[in-house]
Amino acid sequence: MTKADIVEIVFEKVGFSKKDVSAVIEEIFETIKTTLEGGEKVKISGFGNFTTRQKRARRGRNPQTGNEITIEQRRVMTFKASQLLKKAINQAPSTPAAQPTTQA
Amino acid sequence: MTKSELIEAVAAKVTNFSRKDVEIIVETLFESMARSLSEGDKVEIRGFGSFKIKERDGRQGRNPKSGENIFIDAKKVPFFKAGKEIRERINEDK
Secondary structure, X not given: OEHHHHHHHXXXXXXXXXXXXXXXXXXXXXXXXXXXXXOOOEEEOOOEEEEEEEEOOEEEEOOOOOOEEEEOOEEXXXXXXXXXXXXXXXXXXXXXXXXXOOOO | XXXXXXXXXXXXXXXXXOHHHHHHHHHHHHHHHHHHHHOOOOEEEOOOEEEEEEEEOOEEEEOXXXXXXXXXXXXXXXXXXXXXXXXXXXXXXO
């Protein structure tokens, strides 16, 4: 599913043009990004929380060359799914192909 | 920022939409993403990030309180990877 598919679904639900719906959806993601950029978290009840975390600088290695490098300190964005979303994902009956794992 | 604050902020910017319209769009947006994920499909938002489902095998675990052995069932967990644009934007003001 891409942004275009979401626009389509929303378009079918509300009476606005696709262009307008698309503009609002852009604005939603833009607002979330700007908020995270400002260091604030975004909590979407029923879906999950978006936060940024500070990572310290650490020693790493280029896996290709084996050279030691310093990985600089940086901020990363994380998502934590809500209980509701986790539940919905595990209740989906639409995965007939998934074999139950045999006892370990 | 909560969902209602997000709705408020977006409504202030897209003035040709009422707050109620924006609310419906925000709700429909996250609902459709949740539905897509629960159907096992991945969701990809350019510049923002992508969501996908990872399968975790069942495993033997232990109740840390009672020490009792229990079997933890296989489950699916949602996984998010931030897009390039947001990764860069949150690091600009180091």
